[in-house]
Amino acid sequence: MRLRAMAKINLGLDVLRKREDGYHEVRMIMQTIQMYDLLDIRKKSETGIVLSTNLPYVPSDERNLVYKAAKLLMDEFDVKEGLSMKLTKSIPVAAGMAGGSSDAAAAFVGVNRLFRLGLSEEELMKRAVQVGADVPYCVMRGTALAEGIGEKLTSLPGLPRCYVLVGKPGINVSTKLAYDNLKLDSIQKHPDIDGMLRDIENQDLKSLTSKMENVFEPGIIRQYPVIQEIKDLMEANGALKAMMSGSGPTVFGIFDDRAKMREAAEVLKQSHLAKTVFATQIYNRKDHA
Ligand SMILES: C[C@@](CO)(OP(=O)(O)O)[C@H](O)COP(=O)(O)OP(=O)(O)OC[C@H]1O[C@@H](n2ccc(N)nc2=O)[C@H](O)[C@@H]1O
């Protein structure tokens, strides 16, 4: 069985407060994009889980979120058969695009199907949060409002067709450090998430993109000014708006015109500001086909 684990971007990202357990309460507008890892899974005769990946620097043992997700379900349902998984990564790692979380979501969906565990999407999402705050969203996909620590999800109407240019500089940002370094009292500008929800309801892409904000962005840009340079390049080359995704460092630009996006992609490649440049579009199917 082959599953696609789709990447996400955060169109809006607000952090409200720190909880007792160290996690933060957030309010985010999430969007799946057509960029994916592949997870091949099959039963094997010997018991246990075996995982391989195409990247030497991604762990292929119990530290991998795919392994964690599969083990969690197989332990709960006392699955005696073995599982073999092959993960082929294309989503940049530690990039703010939920690559690992989405791989874990694919493992939840795949193990549920392969061993006929009969869990509904909601039941999978309830378990998914144990692997990571963004994993329930990666099970759900599409356009969504994420609250709580990211696990309280409301499905939203799909956005009008638009194109997404992804540019990741050659640096990595730790999500944990990004949260630890965030000074909640000195956040200059909170995104207008409610306004964005209205724009999505009205299918008004221009108004929606004009409100895009991410509270992590100023702090991470101070550390890595290249992020600002990539944003500026995208906006100078036709993006309605460009912003950092999640805890960074990936920048995405939203375009209403595919040709313009492709031209901007060429300019970005020539600039050598980004290590990964990928031109794609939003993705709103939810069926894990
Ligand atoms: C920032 C966001 C925005 O979508 O995405 P990424 O940049 O990772 O893609 C998410 O909130 C990332 O969610 P996720 O990557 O699943 O987080 P987890 O693995 O559960 O947590 C990693 C660490 O981040 C911090 N964390 C995470 C989520 C949250 N709501 N509050 C937190 O404080 C915690 O310190 C935790 O130890």
Ligand SMILES: Nc1ncnc2c1ncn2[C@@H]1O[C@H](COP(=O)(O)OP(=O)(O)O)[C@@H](O)[C@H]1O
């Ligand atoms: N399946 C996986 N894919 C990528 N990284 C993984 C995976 N499982 C565990 N990790 C670890 O998690 C860290 C962050 O991964 P990733 O999910 O790509 O970040 P982000 O959520 O910022 O996009 C990596 O440094 C890696 O060591």
